[in-house]
Amino acid sequence: MMALRIVRPLFAPLYWKIEGLMYHWLLAMVSMWSWTAGYEIIETGDEPAACNGRRTLVLANHQSTADVPMLMAAWNPRPGVLPNLMWIMDRVFKFTNFGIVSVLHEDFFIQAGKAKRDQSLEDLRQHIHKFYIPLARQFMVLFPEGGFLHKRREVSQRFAEKNNLPKLEYVSLPRAGAMKVIMEEVGPHRDGGAGTSKEDSTKKDDNFNQSNANSKLIVETKVGDSIEWILDVTIAYPDRIPLHLQDVVCGIRPSCTTHLHYRLYPSSEVPADTEGMTQWLYDRFIEKDKLLEEFYRTGKFPTKGSGPHLARVVRQDNLRYLILHLFFITSTYLQYTVFRALFSYVW
Numbered sequence: 545m546m547a548l549r550i551v552r553p554l555f556a557p558l559y560w561k562i563e564g565l566m567y568h569w570l571l572a573m574v575s576m577w578s579w580t581a582g583y584e585i586i587e588t589g590d591e592p593a594a595c596n597g598r599r600t601l602v603l604a605n606h607q608s609t610a611d612v613p614m615l616m617a618a619w620n621p622r623p624g625v626l627p628n629l630m631w632i633m634d635r636v637f638k639f640t641n642f643g644i645v646s647v648l649h650e651d652f653f654i655q656a657g658k659a660k661r662d663q664s665l666e667d668l669r670q671h672i673h674k675f676y677i678p679l680a681r682q683f684m685v686l687f688p689e690g691g692f693l694h695k696r697r698e699v700s701q702r703f704a705e706k707n708n709l710p711k712l713e714y715v716s717l718p719r720a721g722a723m724k725v726i727m728e729e730v731g732p733h734r735d736g737g738a739g740t741s742k743e744d745s746t747k748k749d750d751n752f753n754q755s756n757a758n759s760k761l762i763v764e765t766k767v768g769d770s771i772e773w774i775l776d777v778t779i780a781y782p783d784r785i786p787l788h789l790q791d792v793v794c795g796i797r798p799s800c801t802t803h804l805h806y807r808l809y810p811s812s813e814v815p816a817d818t819e820g821m822t823q824w825l826y827d828r829f830i831e832k833d834k835l836l837e838e839f840y841r842t843g844k845f846p847t848k849g850s851g852p853h854l855a856r857v858v859r860q861d862n863l864r865y866l867i868l869h870l871f872f873i874t875s876t877y878l879q880y881t882v883f884r885a886l887f888s889y890v891w
Contacts, residue, residue: 582799
C-alpha cells in the first residue's frame with residue numbers, strides 16, 4: 545500500500561477500494577490469532593445487521609489490550625464491516641507493529657492527558673471531515689472511558705462520589721468529549737449545533753461549514769450523511785479476568801469464551817445539548833455496569849424487549865485463512881525478490 549500511495553492522487557477511488565480490501569485481510573489475520581488459540585466469541589443482544597450500509601457510532605467498554613483484536617475477530621465474518629471502519633484509539637498504538645496499517649487506513653489517534661485533550665478533540669473534528677466523510681466510512685469505534693478499567697476505576701469512583709453519581713465497579717464513567725465532537729459533526733442534530741451559548745453555536749456552525757466544504761466524497765457511497773445508529777457493545781471476559789494482547793498473539797491463556805452484548809439505539813435518541821448528551825452516555829455505562837454484574841453472577845446477559853435477539857458463536861472460515869496465508873507468503877516472496885534485484889543492481 546505504501547508503494548501504491550504515489551498513484552493515490554490520480555486513482556483515489558481505486559486506491560481506497562484496494563486499501564479497504566487489504567485492511568480487511570490483515571485484520572482477518574489478527575482474528576485468526578484468537579481463533580487458533582481457542583478464544584471463542586459469543587454474541588448476544590440486538591442484531592447489529594440493521595447497521596449495515598448506515599453510518600454507526602460504536603461505543604465499547606475498555607478492559608484490556610485484547611478488546612480491539614476480539615472486536616476484529618467478531619466482525620471479521622460480517623461482510624463490509626472491517627473495510628469501512630475507523631478506530632479512535634490512543635496515540636501509543638501508532639507506534640506498534642500494527643500502527644503503520646492504521647496510519648494508512650486513516651484511523652484516528654487521540655492523545656491522552658488533560659493538557660492535550662482540547663487539541664485532540666479539535667484534531668478529531670478535522671479528521672472526520674478530512675477522512676471519515678470523504679472515504680465513506682460507515683463505522684466509528686470509540687472507547688469513551690478513555691483508558692483501561694484497571695487504570696480508570698479508582699479515579700472514576702472518586703469523581704462519582706464528588707459529583708453524586710453512581711460508583712461503578714465493572715466499568716468506569718465515560719468521557720463525553722469525543723462523542724460530543726462526533727455528534728456535532730455527523731450526528732442527526734448537527735445543523736442545530738450543541739453549543740451552550742449563541743456565540744458558541746455560531747462558532748461551531750462556522751467551523752462546520754468551513755470543514756464541510758472540504759468533505760468532498762472520494763469514494764462513492766449510498767450511506768447517509770449522518771450517523772443513524774449507536775451500537776453499544778459490552779465486552780465481558782470469563783471470571784472478570786480479561787484477555788491481553790500477549791494471550792491473543794501467543795495463546796498463553798487456556799481456551800475461554802469472550803461475550804459481546806449488543807444494544808442498538810437510533811442516534812436521534814441522543815440529546816443535542818452537552819448536558820443531555822453527557823447524561824445519556826452516563827446512563828449507558830450505568831446500564832453496562834448492571835449488565836456486567838448480572839453476567840458475572842449468572843454467566844449470561846439479561847434479555848430485554850420482544851425484538852429479534854442475537855445469540856450465536858462467531859465462526860471463522862479456515863479455508864479463507866489458508867488462502868490469505870498463501871497470498872501473503874507469495875507477496876512477501878515477490879517483494880523480497882524485487883528488493884534483492886534492486887539491491888544487486890545498485891551495488
